[in-house]
Amino acid sequence: xxxxxxxxxxxxxxxxxxxxxxxxxxxxxxxxxxxxxxxxxxxxxxxxxxxxxxxxxxxxxxxxxxxxxxxxxxxxxxxxxxxxxxxxxxxxxxxxxxxxxxxxxxxxxxxxxxxxxxxxxxxxxxxxxxxxxxxxxxxxxxxxxxxxxxxxxxxxxxxxxxxxxxxxxxxxxxxxxxxxxxxxxxxxxxxxxxxxxxxxxxxxxxxxxxxxxxxxxxxxxxxxxxxxxxxxxxxxxxxxxxxxxxxxxxxxxxxxxxxxxxxxxxxxxxxxxxxxxxxxxxxxxxxxxxxxxxxxxxxxxxxxxxxxxxxxxxxxxxxxxxxxxxxxxxxxxxxxxxxxxxxxxxxxxxxxxxxxxxxxxxxxxxxxxxxxxxxxxxxxxxxxxxxxxxxxxxxxxxxxxxxxxxxxxxxxxxxxxxxxxxxxxxxxxxxxxxxxxxxxxxxxxxxxxxxxxxxxx
Numbered sequence: 001x002x003x004x005x006x007x008x009x010x011x012x013x014x015x016x017x018x019x020x021x022x023x024x025x026x027x028x029x030x031x032x033x034x035x036x037x038x039x040x041x042x043x044x045x046x047x048x049x050x051x052x053x054x055x056x057x058x059x060x061x062x063x064x065x066x067x068x069x070x071x072x073x074x075x076x077x078x079x080x081x082x083x084x085x086x087x088x089x090x091x092x093x094x095x096x097x098x099x100x101x102x103x104x105x106x107x108x109x110x111x112x113x114x115x116x117x118x119x120x121x122x123x124x125x126x127x128x129x130x131x132x133x134x135x136x137x138x139x140x141x142x143x144x145x146x147x148x149x150x151x152x153x154x155x156x157x158x159x160x161x162x163x164x165x166x167x168x169x170x171x172x173x174x175x176x177x178x179x180x181x182x183x184x185x186x187x188x189x190x191x192x193x194x195x196x197x198x199x200x201x202x203x204x205x206x207x208x209x210x211x212x213x214x215x216x217x218x219x220x221x222x223x224x225x226x227x228x229x230x231x232x233x234x235x236x237x238x239x240x241x242x243x244x245x246x247x248x249x250x251x252x253x254x255x256x257x258x259x260x261x262x263x264x265x266x267x268x269x270x271x272x273x274x275x276x277x278x279x280x281x282x283x284x285x286x287x288x289x290x291x292x293x294x295x296x297x298x299x300x301x302x303x304x305x306x307x308x309x310x311x312x313x314x315x316x317x318x319x320x321x322x323x324x325x326x327x328x329x330x331x332x333x334x335x336x337x338x339x340x341x342x343x344x345x346x347x348x349x350x351x352x353x354x355x356x357x358x359x360x361x362x363x364x365x366x367x368x369x370x371x372x373x374x375x376x377x378x379x380x381x382x383x384x385x386x387x388x389x390x391x392x393x394x395x396x397x398x399x400x401x402x403x404x405x406x407x408x409x410x411x412x413x414x415x416x417x418x419x420x421x422x423x424x425x426x427x428x429x430x431x432x433x434x435x436x437x438x439x440x441x442x443x444x445x446x447x448x449x450x451x452x453x454x455x456x457x
Contacts, residue, residue: 074418074427076384079400086438087395090445091387093404100407103361108409110359110387113395113446116209117388117412121429122328122354123217126173128425133176134220153233155320156328159270159312159340161238163189163204164249165211168236170328171263173217175234180258182216188252202248235262237319241269241307243281266319269309270331272339278304312340316348325420326352335363338373349381353423355415356388361408371406374398377415386430388414393437393444394430 079087096108106115154174158167165182172180190201204212238253240246246267253259269277281303310318320326329352331337337357341349349355355377359370377383378398387395397405397413416427437444 074384074424076378076396076398076418076431079396083438084400084402086441087400088402089442090437091395091402092445092447093402093407095448096404096407096409103407103409106410107448108407108411109446110405110411111409112448113389113393114387114412115410116390117414118390119356119388119414120392121394121433122414122426123173124429125423125426126176127218130176130220153235154327155234155324156236156330157239157316157320157326158237158330158332159239160330160332160334161240161249161265162245162332163207163212164238164240164252164265165207166330167238168258168263169211169216170330171234171236171258172219174236174327175262176219177234177261178219179261180263182212184256185252185258186212188255189248191255233262235264235320237264237266237315239266239268239270239315241267241277241279243267243279243305243307264319266315267307268315269307270312270315270333270340271309271336272342273309273311274314275309276306277309279307280304311343312348313343313346316351324351325422327354329355331355331357333358333363335360335365337365338368339364341373341377346380349377350419352381353417353420354426355383355417357413357415359408359411359413361410366408369406370397371401374401382418383415384418384427384430385413385415386434388412389437389446392433393446394433395437396431396434 091109091113093109095112096110099105099107154171156167156170156174158164158170161167164185168180168182168185172178172182186204190204207213238249240249246265249265250259250267253263253265259265269279271277316326326348331340333340337360341357343349359365374385374397377385384396384398386397389395394414414430416423416430418427
């Protein structure tokens, strides 16, 4: 077999890249590449080609103090043509292109892949933090108790908190406190009282991703020989605009006493500016409507209430301790997610370590570009963003762009900051999982036949 030269490999890579991106490279440029015998690598074109180079780049740049945020401490690689080719095989654009004018049918690989992400990359990070804390303080699993000093306090913000299950589980995960329990929260959310007396149960609206019944974050076994302390240095802000839902959230936080332990329920909407916006008062028989957002609900004036609207910067400056790092920001506001992230100054984003948001076909998203959002988060704030999957799958978007991503379909995006050492473990896990996802080839195919199918189902 005739050996293939590095120049020939480069030309093949460019050829494949051209097919994926539908661009044409002038023949003169190809000729120059072909005769340039000194060109042995296409790093300028492809960036780092594997996880090892990714980690090496991190180590080389990580020469500054932990608090240095003057520039990214972790460089992200440009996807290679082979990686782009594999991504497009696993996340085929065919259904997305076919159904782009009827996105409500959710017939797109991006929806199939990210409909209900499980964020194992983040859960594994906090599991390791809690286990490290236990080892450092000489604690066994039997006598582990969250009253032991934890790795750090936790601050989460959930914009569009809905029924609060994700926020409660995040508080459990970040604080390491088992008193935050989704089952107790569900009981509180469904209990109905009249004049302080139990008066039956109320129904919760259907959970698209079954947050109420899915397993909660697993903590080390709690000692029964020690009482559970109800103090916490951690905070989670549960921000919800729907009046009926927020009443249930506030009632539940009071009943569980979570409101005394750092779990704050705020009746507000968030967008890119301050103001007020009308929302319907809501159903008194069910709570937790998931598809109601700014401009997406029909509001009859006599059955509506004006809800305070903040920009993210205003909310953070008003309710979050000054300078405190924001460990987890979740934005799920039915089509207005990018508006929340844009804001007026967006200074709050410089404090965010980990970010999740929804991409959608409705609301403001329908006239906005995901590509612009990804570039904005990358260049202005140092976020690396991924399509957030399930079953240990994740696909990098930052510097791995494919043109059909700008077709508007419901999907979920997870981003990690490259500017902070405390989330280096999350960043490394996400990138490693991305490469593992690609390595499994067709096993991680996300087409209509394999939509939403988890391996344990």
